[in-house]
Amino acid sequence: MSIVKIENVRVLDPIKKTDSVETVYIENGKIVAASDAVTETVNGQGKWLMPTMVDLCARLREPGQQQHGTLKSEGKAARDNGILHVITPPDSKPIVQDNGALIHGLVEKAMSDGGIYLHVIGAQTQGLNGKQPANMAGLKKGGCTAVSNAYAPFENDDVVIRTLEYAAGLDMTVVFYPEEPQIAKDGCVHEGFVASRQGLPMIPAIAETIAIAKYLLMVEMTGVKAHFGLISAGASVELIKIAKDKGLAVTADVAMHQLHLTDQLIDGFNSLAHVRPPLRAEKDKALLRQGVKDGVIDSICTHHEPLSSSAKLAPFAETLPGMTAFDTYVPFGVQLVNEGVFEPLEWVEKVTLAPAKVANMLDRWTQESGWILVDPELEWTVSKESIISQGKNTPLINQKVRGKVIQTFIA
Template sequence: MTTLTSSDTQMHDLLPESFKKSLPSTATAQLATLTADREMWVLPPLVDLCARLREPGQQQHGTLISEGRAARGNGFLHVVIPPDTNPILENGSLLKGLRERALEDGSIYLHILGALTEGLRGDNPSNIAGLKKGGCIAVSNARQPFANDLVLLRTLEYAATFGLKVFFYPDEPSLSGEGVAHEGYIASYHGLQGIPWIAETVALSKQLLMVEETGIAAHFSQLSCKSSVELMRWAKDKGLPVTCDVAMHQLYLTDDNLEGFNAQAYVLPPLRSNTDQQALRRGLQDGTIDAICSHHEPLNVTAKKAPFAESTPGISNFDTFMALACQLVRDEILTLEQLVDKICLNPAKIAGISAQYENTGGAILVDPNVEWQVTSETMLSNGKNTPFFAQQLQGRVVETFFV
């Protein structure tokens, strides 16, 4: 392996060979002369399997310009977005334009999940062949329900015809209902309507069986429950073509963050219990969980200015992502090598963009110990909605080398 940096042992060079070739010489030179008096990491650019950039359709919360800048500044060069924008991403011929705009306005590579069903209504498949032609990387129904199990089965068969992967966000709406928080003591104490574990696991079980039946490749995003990890373990042992991810905030927040009706901790799927969090961390360690996504959902200030259940769910996650990633290594939950797999290499494989990922190359420099406070000024995202607001975090992307 060619060494990018000086022989200083504090420098951890995790950049794959293939990325080094494409690094601009100025970056190579800069890295080589970096005399680190502290630990530094050189990593490939981050790949995010789920972020809502709010454009098109919800520009009051964020735009390709604002969230593209936030993504880049925090090390994300490739971002996958779900189809529940406005308009819904179901027209293959419009996808190219959106990707170009993301590159122009936000300087990021956008990867699009097309709508699995027409209008995400869950009744019949959308024009999936057209979506594929338009370059969507997979299809998904976002968090919208299917009319019935037959629709789910047939749309999966239809998508499998065109060789597309499906992304699931497992949720059984009749069980999650009007719930706003993990169904447990904390929700009961606050009188908040609960979302039970089985809202996720019933949907996940069903979807796994459908995957087995249809043979379609599937990715399950933002798993939140201990039993979901166990179900995924079962599916992988069985050899099903499945992968899954967890949202970074689930690894460091639990339902106790709802204390005092804290609307900043309102997110769907909800923050779960400590037991779930431990299981998710173990799932990452043993490889059951393949990746960590940001589940970035920026919101404007007024979106959270309402009683808990009437506020808008979502956490702005781009800015705190790397600090939590560093914490995973500090807490010895993941090794640095495992972390790079979970937030860079595996997401690229899951999204089916590994070739493009290598071609676009680049690198990021991380100071895993730098302390910083989460404030409106230090956050790049337009959305300042995070339970970490005003807290002191450790670790940040300090430099990006993107072409």
């Protein structure tokens, strides 16, 4: 095997909690002792060496939506951008995440086609119909450690409670993407001045906070482990904090774009800013950043959702929500560091060690991770040509950003 020597690189190691400039040797994706059998020497001056990342929420579009992305195209985009472990929600079209045997095949295909470790969240109800619990025991045998109903509504709260009790008995985590459907209805943007001026149907922040409050009461009653994904409202941070202070087994994540972008971007009916949950106000962004900083929100995910160009061409409310995010994940992280929100090691922990813990895969991540070399000063333009993902749907198109993965060291 080849041994790469990286000289004078800033090593950001969240497991050892060390941030130091040193010379390292990497073989087969692992840091090894100094060796004379070096096959390549890399100048690491000014660069960061960090572990490969874990993404708690990304839709890769296969099976069923290959016009937007495939396991091959999105796997390559994830891997080349330093993300080796990808967790995907159970709402593909068609839905296969209620069948443990099909999930196993999907995981194998993600590795053979895209070179990534795919982790599938199982369906909480059969076919996400919100009526009958899925065969969670079978899903666990198929490798799922968590279940979710994604954004599909439940028929009633009794169904929710029964599924939580079922999951608790199997020691499985339930993942909520909190949104009260009766309040969100057919909304597509944050309830605020910009949406009102444009006459767009709105999703108020209370649609999220009411759902969180209700589910937290159920979590407390059933004792199930729960994760709240894609938090978007600043007020949600306080609810998660209260739950953690009470000792509930609760974790949370936020999409990287929610820490940077706001509803101002929808001005002019910019459908590239159409995401779900919606981009919210500047105050929400500030509270979310503080929530991550304080550890109330455990980790940051990409919320990668590649879409074909035609998916964004209809009138705003009729376009599909989603933003391609693998390619801008590191630049956004570097921006958080440059703006003083995090020290470099703090940011690295939020996208590596923390999500691995949330996903109950710390030991596996430690064994199946590699290292990536990041140039935090490299300036580049986000364009349809520079984006590796099949989806080019981002409001950052034609903007200059700073920070990029320039080399990966993976077994």
